[in-house]
Structures are given as C-alpha cells and as structure tokens.
Amino acid sequence: MNRPSFTALRPPALTLALVTLLGAALGACTSPDQRRQANLYQDNSTCAGFGASSGSRAHTDCMLAQQSRRDNKQRDALESAALSTQMSKDSLDITRKVRCDRDAKKDREAGLRPRRCD
Numbered sequence: 719m720n721r722p723s724f725t726a727l728r729p730p731a732l733t734l735a736l737v738t739l740l741g742a743a744l745g746a747c748t749s750p751d752q753r754r755q756a757n758l759y760q761d762n763s764t765c766a767g768f769g770a771s772s773g774s775r776a777h778t779d780c781m782l783a784q785q786s787r788r789d790n791k792q793r794d795a796l797e798s799a800a801l802s803t804q805m806s807k808d809s810l811d812i813t814r815k816v817r818c819d820r821d822a823k824k825d826r827e828a829g830l831r832p833r834r835c836d
Contacts, residue, residue, distance in 0.1 A: 757788065 765780035818835035825832040
C-alpha cells in the first residue's frame, strides 16, 4: 500500500494556509463607505427588532441612539488608548529614574562623582 509522504502533502497544505490568511487579511479591509453602509444596515436591523417602523419618530430616535452608542464606544476606545499610552510613558520615565538613581548610588559608593538624575 502506497501512502503519500508528509512532504508530498505539505505544499498543498501550506498553499491552503497562505490563501486562507490572505483571504482573511483582505476581508478585514473595508472602505469608510462600506463600513458606514454596514453600520446603517445593522442599525436598521436593530431598530426594526425593537419594533420601530422605518420613517417613524421611534425609528429616528433609535437610529440616533445607535449612532450615539457607536460614537461613545469609539471615543471610549480612543480615551483608553491615550490613557494606556500615557501610563506606558510614565512607567518608562519611572524606570529610567530608578536606573539612574541606582547608577548614581553605585558611582557614589565607588567614590566617583554621581550622575545627575533629573
């Protein structure tokens, strides 16, 4: 009985994996217009699920609430990213200060002029 070797199966599997990864990467790319249309469709579906008929005041209020929710979520994500960035910078500054203080202490103990840590 002839069985295919592992090396004979590897190229098609590798090709399939690369095609899958490429497809996933390209599928994630959407234009702003496509994203806006997807959001509009999703919001319409959500509002229709709540029972608001298109064109009614309840539908308009629902659509505005969905947009507000999305805007708040985006704002919160941006604020969170900014906070994380600031915390990283502060942590780096503290780490540099601690290292400098440690090196200055070693300099003093060795009888050298300690470096300045500002």
